[in-house]
Amino acid sequence: MNGLQIPMEQVLALAGILFSCGLLGLMLRRNIIFMLMSLEVMLNAAALAFVAAGAKWSQADGQIIFLLILTVAAAEVAVGLGLVLQIQRRFKTLDMDQARRLRG
Amino acid sequence: MTAIWLIPLFPLASATLLLLSAGRLPRQVAAVLGAGSVGLAAVCVALTARAFLADGEVREFTLWTWMAVGEFTPRIAFYIDGLTVVMMSVITGVGFLIHLYSVEFMWEDESICRYFAYMNLFVGAMLLLVMADNLLLLYLGWEGVGVCSYLLVGFWYRDPANGSAARKAFVVTRIGDTAMALGLFLLFTELGTLDIQPLLAAADSQWQVGDTLPILATALLLGGAVGKSAQLPLHTWLPDAMAGPTPVSALIHAATMVTAGVYLIARTFGLFQLAPPTQEAVAWIGLSTLLLAAFAALAQHDIKRILAYSTISQIGYMFLALGVGAYASGIFHLVTHAFFKALLFLAAGAVIHCLHHEHNIFRMGGLRTRLPVVFWSFLIGSAALAALPFTSGFYSKDAILLSAWELPGIGHWLWAGGLLGALLTGIYSFRLVFVVFFGEAHTQPDHQPGWKMSLPLAVLCVLSLVGGLLVLPLGNVFPPSGHHAAGHTIEYISIGTPLLGLLLAYLLFLGRQLPVDRLVDSAPGRNLRNFWLSGWRIDQLYDALWVRPFTSLSRWWRNEPVDRIYNAVVAFTQWAHHKLAALQTGELRWYATTMVFGLMLLLAIMLRNAT
Amino acid sequence: MMEMLFYLAALVALLATVLALTRANAAHALIYLIVSLLAVAVLFFLMGAPFAAALEIVIYAGAIMVLFVFVIMMLNVGEEGVAREREWLGGRNWIVPGILSALLLLELLLALRHAPAATSGTAVAPKAIGLTLFGPYVLAVEIASMLLLSGLVGAYHLGRRFIVRRERKR
């Protein structure tokens, strides 16, 4: 089937908004779980931009990059959540403002 | 012909041997080596002098080229003319007598080996000084005698006061030496050689009388001479230098080293003749020094300090002679002064030796009968010093005063000043005689001087008496000075002045005819006396002018002010480090925020470049 | 009609994302996030990337989010945790992140002004993707596999001690 002809700037603007939302979440939240979720949002926004670009040129590359982003996301989440467990064990909290050892 | 190079070699070799022995030689051997080497040198000098007097030929002898850099080729070479012969004879002759005297004087000292090593080194260096054919070798001897003077003044090193006197002697003369070194630089730069005879010839052909360059060069050389010969303004070291053993004072600080400045000026008189202002300055320096030192000598009560000030004063006469162009008279006075001042110092040393190292003249007295040999020596020496008629000092001083009188222009002033000095000399020298040898005894001598001390005294007595009859072979060295045409009145005044001084001294110190005590005890009198006692407070002046600023500056800088710059760099680095380290909070959100900020900046830059 | 669907999905994605990131309860947030991902999957589909849409649902929403669910369950934060989260979401914490993200968004939008007109509308079939993937991108595939492997090892290593420890406590 064929897709829609959607104005690129709108798709990309959506991706940008989503990315900014992710950033906002990353900076705003203190809980590591939410920070990871924000990262997922950002990755997803980037993926959206790639897919849109692939659609613009009718090429497979956009989706392939999406695929790679997916693997990155999967690996990141696996390691990240493992870290979450360790942080919980060591610091007895998920608050990243407290879970630090550098004095600064 | 005698091997000239043997002359300095004997004392130098002996000094080396004594130094290498590191004090392990028995004192007999040390004494034989020390005195014997100078004796051998004296014999060689006598042979050389005889040969010289026979043919009057200038002798030159080159050992090796010291260094050769481009045109600068000073050699280790000797130049023997009449002046050198005179100087060598004085150095080795008087030097040998003093060495002989030292054998007894220093017999009990544990470091006699070191003593003779230094003394021999001094004689060697002094011989190099007068024999040098170029100014650089002369400078070697010049500094060498300075070092020996330092070593010998500080010979009894355990007393810090001796050390400080020695340092003062060295540093003050070093100031003059540095001026002299600059003079050598100037001479070489302008004339292209430091060999004395070619140098004089070149100066004569290249410079006119009154040019700036010869004035500057001679002024710098004069700086060296003033330092070494303890003239104003660098005379302050000599009274303190009496801290050394008395034979040292006799040899170095009376007979030989301190007259090196006179020798230097006489040796380079050709330059000074090209520079009338400097020549005149020499005369004025001599005059002011001789007066100043004579007044200071009046107030002293340390027997050696009196003699030290009188030495300064007598060298002032020599400078006066050089300044008025009577070079031969200056050298003549140098020779007679060497005789009678060495005699005085040795006699004073005998007094000190026999009185358990007593220096204060007011604690002596009445020694005329107890130490007759010393008394007669001292009397003869003082008579010669005061220039009583027919002593050696009379002839030489008279010649100087006459030359001054005959100088047109300032001559009469110089003559009058010199005459005043002669009067003062008469007073202080006989004050010494009367206080020490007459009156009642305060301290008893525990022994009499032995033959090793008496013999040099006797020989020097004879020389002091008849030294005035010597004819020095200086005719070919200096330009002939015109025959003295001054009237008899001047002669009589010259003869009478010292006698007047003697009379005054008798009235003041022996006959007690004049109410001097009351005068001295009054407030201005006491102030004046203290003023003269301190040597016109020049020491204090220099202390405030130079020494204290230097020490306080060095104390202020002690902890390296330059390091503050580097410490500031270090402090800044540390500060920046702390500030930057504070950024590494370990706070994840902070990192994220800064990353966003950076991303924002990058994007902004990208946008700016895109448009 | 289809355009409407696009805008609707975009709106859903946006709203769901905002909600997800502002929830105090992690489980609720996760559900909103899944909604957001599903909406994005719709967008993919509409843009002619059915394969990507499928993967988005299966792997992102399906597998990755489930990992989150597991972890949230294991940590078992509870009521006081939710209350604390709510407190942390208070007003002043928004200022700096808000300004920064707004500025960044502004810059992004400025940068995207000159984007090409529209998507082509032609779908790219999975077959083409597979061919390209194992053709020119084979090296990327290898790298991705290495990445996944290392992720696996890392996750195992990090997670194992946690579990062992808890078991011992029990």
Added chain:
Amino acid sequence: MSMAGLILLLLLGGLLAWQAERIHPNLPRWTALVTVTAALLYLLAAAPTEPGATMAGPHYSGSWLLHLKLAWMPRFGIAFELAMDGLSLLLLVLTLLLGLIAIAASWSEIDFKPGLFQANVVWTLAGVCGVFLAVDLFLFFLFWEVMLIPMYLLIAIWGHENKTYAAMKFFIFTQASGLLMLLAIVVLAWQGLALTGQLSFSYFDLLGLSFDPRLGWWTMLGFFLAFTVKLPAFPFHTWLPDAHTQAPTAGSVLLAGILLKTGAYGLLRLCIPLFPDASQQFAPVAMGLGVAGIIYGAILAFAQSDFKRLVAYSSVSHMGFVLLGLYAWNALALQGAVMQMVAHGVSTAALFMLAGALQHRLHTRDMGRMGGLWHQAPRMGACAMFFALASLGLPGLGNFVAEFLVLLGLFSVQPWLAAAASLGLVTAAVYSLWMMQQAFQGAPDTRRNMADFDGREMLAMAAMMFALLWLGLHPQPVLDLAQPVLDSLRAAAPFDNPVAALDTAAAAVPGRGL
């Protein structure tokens, strides 16, 4: 003769000394001694004194004795290129002689890891030899670093109470300035590439390049800084007192005796000939620094109560004469500078050895706690007196010849600076004699019981005394060795002709026009 062999011998000897510790703790010092003696004998026996075969480079034909060029990194124009002329030979002999002295000075001083200690001593020597021989600038820089690191270790491991600070300061100063030099070397090589189309780090290729004046100026400054920090010249000298004070005796001897000379050598060999124009412009500043160093060093030397610190500041003062001599750049002053390098190396090494011996015996360097040592140790006192007199420039000893020649040469260029510098002669007397007074004269402390110099120490001292006397009374062999080198250096980098300088000197004399 093989120059590479000489360096290799030292490097291997150091390695051997290090490992010899495993057999017996006394073996390393013997190994080091034998190594350095062998190197010295080899050098003396095999070094040619006549110019060798045809030499590369148009500027230097004639004065070079040996040349060796092995390919190393041909792609970057870097070669293992060594060359020796009279100046290098002179400094090599000095280096190895003082190396022997350093080993003798630390004979019984080191208990901790003697093997590594001796290895570092020998490696420092190897690095210094390399510096004096290298004519490829990259290789020069390499050896520059090679000599730095063992010296750092010597201070940092075997130093005294404040060793870490001193070692770090030494390292940072030398390293920072060394990096500036590296930068300058690279810029120079690139400039060579731009001008000749061929990338080369060889001294012979880089000599005589015509530079853009501004670039030349900055590049020259890079070299100048590196060398004056090492020299050290005021105001880059502050590492020296700390390093000297904290270093073990052998370290001080090496540092004062030869490491400082590498700075002077660098200025003479590289900085001025490579950038004659910039150097000539810069000469007044450099000479001003020299005079400032002479006087400042002397004043601070007088202020010190620490024996070693005093000697260190006297080094600052004396090296000012070297700087003056180099930048006066005429035959007399240059000879004086070379002479000062040699004579100061010997006299200061001796003073540091004395300081080390005193510290070893008294466990203090504070002169306030000495005094009257002459009574207990007359041999030490006599040696100290000799070297103090040498240090104040007594005629008849090497230092006098050096200082006199420098000032004499300088006077024809800058009479006023010469006059100011000669103040150093007075101040040198002040601090040298003050040192003698505080340490050796005065009333002896009767409770103190200390040993005088033994035979080994006296032998080292006697050798140095003999050297100074020889330099002072018959310096001609040294002068002859350096003369052709200095002539060709001056020919390669002519400053304004000296005749004009003579005239300006005369014109600068005040009141000539009166």
